[in-house]
Amino acid sequence: MKQVTDSRAQRRRDTQARILAGARTLFAERGYERTTIRAVAAAATVDPGLVMHYYRSKEHLFVQATQGELPPLPGGSAEQVAEQLLDRLRQSLTEEPTGSLALLRSMLTHPEAAREILDGARAHKDRISAAIPDDQADLRAATVSAALIGVILGRHLLQLDHLADADPQQIIDILRPCVRSLTAADRPPRDSR
Amino acid sequence: MKQVTDSRAQRRRDTQARILAGARTLFAERGYERTTIRAVAAAATVDPGLVMHYYRSKEHLFVQATQGELPPLPGGSAEQVAEQLLDRLRQSLTEEPTGSLALLRSMLTHPEAAREILDGARAHKDRISAAIPDDQADLRAATVSAALIGVILGRHLLQLDHLADADPQQIIDILRPCVRSLTAADRPPRDSR
């Protein structure tokens, strides 16, 4: 019917992709522990054994499903960084890729997910703190990261009442002075000569 | 030896408490799914069956372990609310009770925990939004809640690099302008006559 070019390789890649898509969705909705290989297989209308055959284990499947394109890291001056953060946030608020949501969903309960998030946050934070001319640049960077993670979490995963369906732009506008105050220096570093 | 007054009732309450304490710790460290009844029993040096005998099921045990004293809800003017939020945050940053951490740990993967958190956030948010004379009071309240949850999460559960071991007061000071900007009105409600 639909397979005009039904080369086996093509069909194989199709089912592989179908499995991965189902895995992403389920991981994002239920988290690592509550997502079973059997459920992923069922979502892709495939035998559980096939999932294991393509991706070696549940752990490998999770890694494949979650390692999305990590977001563009900001750089530049403090004001530029603030605006870039807000821009990145707008993206995350309008449509966060399912893979990232899967990672976020499991970051509190799955060690591997936590490590991944922690690594990402580290890199992210280094870029941010580099732009803040302050004694506590690192702390400020970590704080703003945590706060923004909280907002994304509250919208997509917890679905907090007025946050889940608000206009992204409104949230951005509300958060702008907040982010600017976090990335702006309060007291400059001591030996700045 | 140690049981000068070894009334059976007392001893019973002791082991019950020991089980509950172990449950809290394990739920806080590993979350609901990864915490097994057997592990809780082992932590209290007790047979698994006894855990089931005192708390009827794993679910009941979790509820008992997590329903902590919910934090004092703020009220008053916008500035007062901001300061109360920061004060509540200071508490949470210095020492969050293990039960609350257990609830936070599982809020993304366990439906019951999510519901509990959502209920708490709702009540919390109502108090906050009542103090904000703004069109988007609800959204602002939800946003500040989400951001602060993110900070607590980043410190205690994710243990973000410079956030986990920072001085709580520093974090508060850094966040003060942020919280004030979130609770302050940007544009007043339309029909305020």
Place this chain on the structure above:
DNA sequence: ACCTTGGTTCAACAAGCGTAGAACGAATGG
């Protein structure tokens, strides 16, 4: 037409889980 490749399914195992009910044994009360 045959054999082979390779995508896919079948059937099953071992381990771990929550849970239930019988059984034990020391303290209690008459």
Place this chain on the structure above:
DNA sequence: CCATTCGTTCTACGCTTGTTGAACCAAGGT
């Protein structure tokens, strides 16, 4: 000193999970 309560342990059932290896069967090459 016996009977009983009651805190606690033992044993086991049923189920689900991740994982495996053999088996099936349509497509491809020769």
